[in-house]
Amino acid sequence: MAEHDISNKIIGYLDRHLAFPLLAHLTESELFPAKDLALAQYDLAKGTNMFDYAASFFEKVYPDQPVPEEFDQRKESAVSTHERLQNEAQAVLDVIENPEVAQSLRQDKNQNLQYLKEHYNVTHEQINALYTFGKFQFSYGNYSGAADYLYHFRVLSTDNELNLSAHWGKLASDILIGRWDIALEELNSLREVIDSRQPHMSSNSAALSQLHSRTWLLHWSLFVYFNHPTGRTLLLETFLSPTYLNTIQTACPWILRYLTTAAILSRKATTTGSSRVRNAIREVVKVIQMEEYQYVDPVTNFLKELYVEFDFESAQKELGKAETVVVNDFFLQNFRDEFLDNARYLISEAYCRIHQKIDIGDLSDRLNLDRDEGEKYIVNLIRETRMGADAKIDLEKNVINISRTALPVYQSVIEKTRGLSLRTQALGTAMAGRQPQAVAAQ
Numbered sequence: 001m002a003e004h005d006i007s008n009k010i011i012g013y014l015d016r017h018l019a020f021p022l023l024a025h026l027t028e029s030e031l032f033p034a035k036d037l038a039l040a041q042y043d044l045a046k047g048t049n050m051f052d053y054a055a056s057f058f059e060k061v062y063p064d065q066p067v068p069e070e071f072d073q074r075k076e077s078a079v080s081t082h083e084r085l086q087n088e089a090q091a092v093l094d095v096i097e098n099p100e101v102a103q104s105l106r107q108d109k110n111q112n113l114q115y116l117k118e119h120y121n122v123t124h125e126q127i128n129a130l131y132t133f134g135k136f137q138f139s140y141g142n143y144s145g146a147a148d149y150l151y152h153f154r155v156l157s158t159d160n161e162l163n164l165s166a167h168w169g170k171l172a173s174d175i176l177i178g179r180w181d182i183a184l185e186e187l188n189s190l191r192e193v194i195d196s197r198q199p200h201m202s203s204n205s206a207a208l209s210q211l212h213s214r215t216w217l218l219h220w221s222l223f224v225y226f227n228h229p230t231g232r233t234l235l236l237e238t239f240l241s242p243t244y245l246n247t248i249q250t251a252c253p254w255i256l257r258y259l260t261t262a263a264i265l266s267r268k269a270t271t272t273g274s275s276r277v278r279n280a281i282r283e284v285v286k287v288i289q290m291e292e293y294q295y296v297d298p299v300t301n302f303l304k305e306l307y308v309e310f311d312f313e314s315a316q317k318e319l320g321k322a323e324t325v326v327v328n329d330f331f332l333q334n335f336r337d338e339f340l341d342n343a344r345y346l347i348s349e350a351y352c353r354i355h356q357k358i359d360i361g362d363l364s365d366r367l368n369l370d371r372d373e374g375e376k377y378i379v380n381l382i383r384e385t386r387m388g389a390d391a392k393i394d395l396e397k398n399v400i401n402i403s404r405t406a407l408p409v410y411q412s413v414i415e416k417t418r419g420l421s422l423r424t425q426a427l428g429t430a431m432a433g434r435q436p437q438a439v440a441a442q
Contacts, residue, residue: 002031004297004325006254013219013252015172016044017138025330035061049140051075082136088126089133089149095120096152109158116156127156131166138169147173167193171220180228187224191217195243214244215251222258226331232262236280245287253295257325260284260299261332267342281307281346298322302343306350312366319343320368344369348381352391358400360393 007026011019020041027037042057051074055067095101095116105112116122134149150166150173157163167190174183194213197206221238225231238244239259248255263280276283285307288300296304298321305315319340326332326339344367351363364374378400382391392401 004321005031005328006257006297007330009252009254010219010222013216015168016047017141017143017176018172018220018223019044022330025333029328031328049074049078049136051078053141078140082140085129085133085136088129092122092126092130093149093152095122096156105155109156112156113158124159127153128159128162131157131162134166135169138173143173143176146170147177164193168220175220175223178227180224180231183224184228184231184234187217187221191238211247211251214247218244218247218252218255222331225262226258226335232265233277235259235262236266236277240276240280240283249287249291249294253291256284256288256291256295257297257299257329258331260288260303261326261335261339264303264342264346265335265338267345298325306346310350310354312347312351315347316366316368319347344377345381348378352400352402356402358402360398360400363400 005026007022011022014022023037023041023044026032027034038057038060042054042061045054045057048054051071055071058065058067058071096105101116101120104115113122113124113127130149130153134146134153137143137149138146147170150170154163154166154170157166167186171183171186171190174186194210194217197210218239221235225235225238228234235258239248239255239262248259263284266277266280281303285303288304289308292300292304298318302315302318302322305311305318322343323336323340326336332339347367348363351366352358360375360378361371363378364371367374367377369377375395375398379393382393382400392403393399394401
């Protein structure tokens with residue numbers, strides 16, 4: 001379903017090294033012509049020092065042409081550059097890895113620099129060599145080495161701009177290595193740095209720069225949040241915060257796909273998480289309504305049809321489309337079964353809130369399940385959730401009878417009013433759908 005692919009939007013906010021996994025996924029999913037993707041990968045790779053990698057894509061794009069000689073020339077130049085930078089960086093590394101030096105270093109960076117200069121003649125330029133060599137290693141795909149050198153640089157450097165750049169490089173390296181716990185720490189640290197840079201009220205350029213940084217951070221964070229074990233609830237905490245929700249609405253509304261998916265995937269966490277996580281579905285639905293003029297896809301439409309329109313048939317159709325979107329999305333591909341299971345629960349819960357007598361076959365159809373699968377799913381769902389206390393299953397008649405516990409008068413009025421509103425909207429939607437059919441029949 002290429003029409004709903006947003007890789008081109010996301011890649012625009014990624015370092016080229018982070019873009020390679022997305023393009024590789026698109027190649028595997030065959031959503032786009034293989035040659036076009038190979039050309040895109042070549043265009044990215046030729047800007048790095050991964051010369052063999054770039055040459056492999058050149059051969060795919062231009063099979064009848066020899067690999068340009070410039071690759072060999074640049075490769076030779078890179079080898080000599082690597083040797084020079086390594087020697088410069090190693091001189092500093094040998095000093096700071098000395099046990100006596102390590103014990104003498106303190107939290108105060110300026111004090112550390114003074115100590116290193118007085119006792120070991122270490123200069124600012126030599127410390128910057130750690131950054132330069134780390135960045136160079138990153139350029140040819142040695143992400144582990146890059147992470148180490150950039151870390152040591154940040155421990156010593158007082159240069160705010162280079163430190164910020166090293167933050168981004170270290171985060172990218174940890175992501176590409178797959179060290180998700182460390183990447184999460186780096187992500188949180190980088191977010192604190194970005195958020196602490198309060199722009200002056202009259203400085204539009206500073207405010208735009210901060211918005212730009214937050215936009216990039218949102219895109220990079222997807223790697224962490226959809227790979228770390230607790231990433232989905234952490235995503236909700238960050239993305240639903242006023243600052244980052246405003247960033248999404250202003251600069252990158254397509255991120256709503258991931259916010260919506262995380263809310264659906266975190267359904268079970270809503271009973272134990274923070275108030276922001278517990279109310280995630282409700283908050284996300286509000287945002288979907290507000291941003292519908294900017295962005296829609298089957299994932300966001302599913303929640304809209306279910307909780308705004310109360311149109312279960314349309315929600316069922318959107319869920320079928322959303323499944324394809326999830327499978328084809330680089331970040332969501334591994335969550336298909338979990339996504340469908342949670343989405344079906346949300347449909348069942350909403351349906352049972354409106355109806356007191358439910359035909360199991362009808363509900364199975366709305367869940368995109370055949371009758372046998374639907375019956376097993378619904379029976380297990382009722383047994384395992386809070387609906388079990390209120391529901392009785394009549395397998396002979398193939399129905400579920402829902403009895404409501406008596407409530408205090410004031411709460412009963414509230415619940416009846418809410419239920420009446422839900423039924424009215426559902427009835428209105430059903431009638432609106434049948435009117436065109438009646439006109440056509442006349």
